[in-house]
Amino acid sequence: MAFWDLFVVALMPVLKVLIITGIGLVLALERINLLGQNARRYLNELVFYVFGPALVCSYLAETVTLESLEELWFMPVNILLTFIIGSFLAWMVNIIARTPQHLRGLVMGCCAAGNLGNLLLIIIPAICDESDSPFGDSTTCTTNGDTYTSLSMSIGAIYIWSYVYVIIRISANKAPSTLGENGSRIKSPEQTSETHAESTTEPFLQSITLEESSAPVDSSIVESEGKETFLQRIRKTAKMLTCGINLKMLLTPITIGAIIGFIIGIVSPIRDILIGDDAPLRFIESSILLLGEALVPSQTLIVGANLLRGLQRSEVNIVVIIGVILVKYIAMPIIGVGVVKAAAHFGLVGSDPLFQFVLMLQFALPPAMSVGTITQLFGAGEGECSVVMLWTYAVAALSLTLWSTFFMWLVA
Incomplete structure (x- = not known):
């Protein structure tokens, strides 16, 4: 594939994202106000409770089988490595840039x-449709690419909503506050907004908060006076590592x-009933997929609408942006x-060049839209x-x- 063809293929999806982001920004303007604060919150709830689960469920049901899981087992490991390595590098960026605690x-x-x-x-099918694609026949490439993409999206969603969700939640609670005249702490506008959202429109978040606040305290661990013994410290640490994990x-x-x-x-048996052109209940899966397809434009519009506030007042400095x-x-x-080449050397990823290309590409993608959600x-x-x-x-x-050009050259 020529460099210019690859440039166009890679550029198109990013331009689409930027255009939809711009539309979200326009819809959030006060003169139009179709994506004001309340509208964004309600749209986010639809993404969180409806669109996201529907899309992930339908894509996994269509493309994942027991046989494919045996062949693609390394992809969840690869995605986990992107999260671990990215978190470590982000920790270094936060130290160097002196990022505020709540950010x-x-x-x-x-x-x-x-x-x-x-x-x-968008990228994988576009590459497969090219006449001179390095990944062979267009039909086979597209079929395999759909499997790799849907598994990547689903595993990524699990990691995002069970890891990034938690760390942003913890970080958001560290927003700066000031002291009132009587010495009490006054929440910042961000904290007040968060509290309002949790108490009125976020039953999922509210239930987590209530459970944590009402958690029983082991009186045998806490001492009213004196220092804790070594045994008590061990017991306290064990309590934090086990009982502190909230399954919800x-x-x-x-x-x-x-x-x-x-x-x-x-x-x-369940797959034969729901999936396939001859499945008796195929309309259920089709309806779920149709509902889930609203995820991508909804998330992108929200990011664009939030951009208006960021352009008006943002605490993120240029060092943080450059670091990211x-x-x-x-x-x-x-x-x-290095990770994918080492895995291929030890026979962990097979010989399919498209699979290796997707694994490498997972390390080079921009931030997930779900972070904005x-x-x-x-x-x-x-x-x-x-x-x-x-940026x-x-x-x-x-x-x-x-x-993408470099990765194709490596796996071709």
Whole structure:
């Protein structure tokens, strides 16, 4: 494939994202006000509770089988490595840039979570449709590419909503506050907004907060006076590591949708009833897919609407933006090449060049749109997230093209 053809293929999906982001920005203007604060919150709830679970469930049910899981087992490991490595590099960026405490989770989320679904859904089929594609026959390439993309999107969603969701939630609670005249702490506007959102429109978040606040305290561990003994410290640490894990926080709607999709895809009797042109209940799966397809435009519009606030007032500095760009487009792809090549050397990923290409590309993708959805859910860092998204996706137009060319040269 010629460099210019590859440049066009890689550029198109990024330009589409930027255009829809701009539409979201326009819809959020006061003169139009179709995506005001309340509208964004309600749209986010639809993404969180309906669109996301529906899309993940339908894609997994269609493409994942027990046989494919045996062949693609390394992809969840590869995606997990992108999150671990990205988090470590984000920790370094936060230290160097002296990022405010309540924005450190945002930086970590942007560096750890890549756009593992939306862009791959456009890039991979476009590459397969090229007449001189390095991945062989268009039909076979597209079929395999759909499987790789849907598994990537689903596993990525599970990691995002069970990891990035938690760290942004913890970071959002560290928003700065001031002292009142009587010495009481006064919440910042971001914290007030978050509290309002949790108490009125976020039953999922509210239930988590109530459970944590009402958790019983072991009186045998806490001492009223004196120092803790070594044994008591061990017991206290064990309590924090075990009882401190909230299962409801991990079982988000998207995670539940992924579990249902895996069950439908793996269990043959259920799959035969729901999936396929001859399936008697195929209209159920088609309806769920139709509903889930609203995820991508909805998330992108929200990011654009949040960008208006970021342009008006943003606490993110240029060092943070440069740091995220360096992590996502230089450090991560280089590390990704080493990871995939090492896995191929030890026979962990098979010989399919398209599969190796997707694994490498997972290290070079811009931040996930779901990060913007999560910041909107907690009412903290929406504007800052949109500014980071704007610059990272602008740079992605060139970065994805160059890295895609290099990755194809390596696997061809």
